[in-house]
Amino acid sequence: MPDLVSFEDVSHFFEDFKHTAWRLETQRGYASDLTSPNWPRFQRGETFGYNPDSPWHINVRERTMQGKRFERVRLVDQPPTEGQRFLLASGLGNVEAGEDIRNLCRSDAQRIGLPDYDFWLFDSRTVIKFVIDSEGTTLGVHVLEDAESVVRACQIRDAAWHHAVPTREFEAQVPSSVRALTFRPAVSPSVHGCVSCASRQNVSGAYGSLRVWPRGAPRTGVRTLSALTA
Incomplete structure (x- = not known):
């Protein structure tokens, strides 16, 4: 594992x-x-949009206007934590700036074999893997460019993106009050109780029990992400 470096680096x-x-x-x-x-602002229940004074929003808008893409998948518990509800609310400003942010219930992420660590993947060739302590503080990151790490990250991305729900659609399933603690699904939950997946597919639909296939492979049988990378 490469040395731990600061996020600023x-x-x-x-x-x-x-x-x-x-x-x-x-x-x-x-x-x-x-x-x-x-x-x-989140605690007061304010809404969020593009902020021309935000360096992050400015950079996202500049890059996306050049045809580049900023994308995220965020895992959400049921009920969502206060920190996750903050990201759902403030994330709408990032979306307006140009990011494509999607959300996935943690139970579904676990079912398809997604990891429990954070990372950025740049140009499908560089992985920035976070080291975060139990209090949510980033201690540093590892820069990974070996083939195994990059391929693994690409497979995680493809599986997560396949099942995640756009943030505006997902956020609509969460009460607007910052003090609410439970989902109010606009559709009936699946047998697994996941609002996000229920809003995209029915239980017996094309994806069934969250199937994942390699690109170009015949869609037969159920394969989890761990099976793809075993």
Whole structure:
């Protein structure tokens, strides 16, 4: 494993990438969000949109106008934690800036074999893997460019993206009140109780029990992500 470096040491990737920047977010809360100026706004129930004073929003808009893509999949518990509800609310501003953020119930992520760590994947060739402590504080990151790590990250991305729900659609399933603690599904949950998957497919539909196939392979049999990478 490469040495642990600070997140600041890899921040240049967000401006230097050529095509895609993709993120998996698995935590139930991030310490940095508690110090965000958006946190008090979230507590007051304010809405979020594009912020021309936000360096992140400015960079996202500039890159996406060049045809590049910022994408994320965020795991959400049932009921969502306060930190996850903050990201659902504030994430709408990121979407307006140009990000494509999608959400996936943790139970479904576990079922298809997604990992429990965070990472960024740049241009399908560089993985920035986070080391986060139990309090949600980022201790540093590992920069991985070996073939095994990159292929694994690409497979995780493809599986997560296949089942995740766009953030506006997902956020509509969550009560607008910042104090609400449970989903209010607009559709009946699946037998697994996951609102996100129920909103995209019925239990006996084409995807059934969250099947995952390699690209180009005949869609027969059930294969989890772990089976693909075994």
